[in-house]
């Protein structure tokens with residue numbers, strides 16, 4: 599089967615500056631690929647390119663690192679934005695002004711999954727960092743799709759909660775590409791671990807084939 603994503607020996611960067619060289623990466627349906635690497639290694643850069651280069655017509659749900667929420671708007675309306683491109687501008691405008699009952703009920707169900715149903719009408723700007731992150735996740739759940747791309751999607755929530763949220767991501771999406779900093783969680787979630795360091799992909803293998811020393815080497819200079 600053709601992979602959803604296939605990068606082959608590509609150079610990724612900004613302007614004239616290369617961040618990652620010779621990047622080869624594939625993502626096939628059913629895979630859960632987790633990127634590991636120190637801060638600034640290039641995980642977000644790679645996720646952004648992966649998002650841009652996903653096979654045409656692949657529905658992608660995205661949890662960006664900066665969450666991209668509108669603080670003045672309610673949790674309900676922020677989550678509804680996950681489906682904006684399913685509708686025309688006129689329907690969207692009406693729905694954001696007066697959310698239809700069916701949207702509200704559906705959004706409440708995904709908020710329940712992330713433990714935020716009681717906050718449905720609060721402006722996102724009033725929420726804690728971990729709550730905001732869960733709104734961004736709920737927006738991705740509400741969107742749904744073939745692939746979830748998440749840039750540290752559980753970095754601001756506690757360990758117990760993040761384990762449950764990762765389970766939920768696995769149940770809702772067949773295929774995922776995430777950056778995670780918690781190595782144990784990455785090992786538990788991934789079908790493949792991709793280690794990024796020194797401006798390149800240093801390993802790309804199933805968790806059982808990646809040693810703790812391989813991972814530790816990513817985080818030492």
Ligand SMILES: Nc1ncnc2c1ncn2[C@@H]1O[C@H](COP(=O)(O)OP(=O)(O)OP(=O)(O)O)[C@@H](O)[C@H]1O
Pocket residue numbers: 612617635636637638639640641642643644663
């Ligand atoms: N928009 C941009 N323009 C120019 N340089 C950028 C831009 N975004 C990131 N960079 C640079 O690219 C390099 C990789 O950054 P990136 O955000 O991909 O790392 P990361 O592994 O995701 O880090 P973190 O874990 O801290 O999010 C860094 O040196 C960063 O300064």
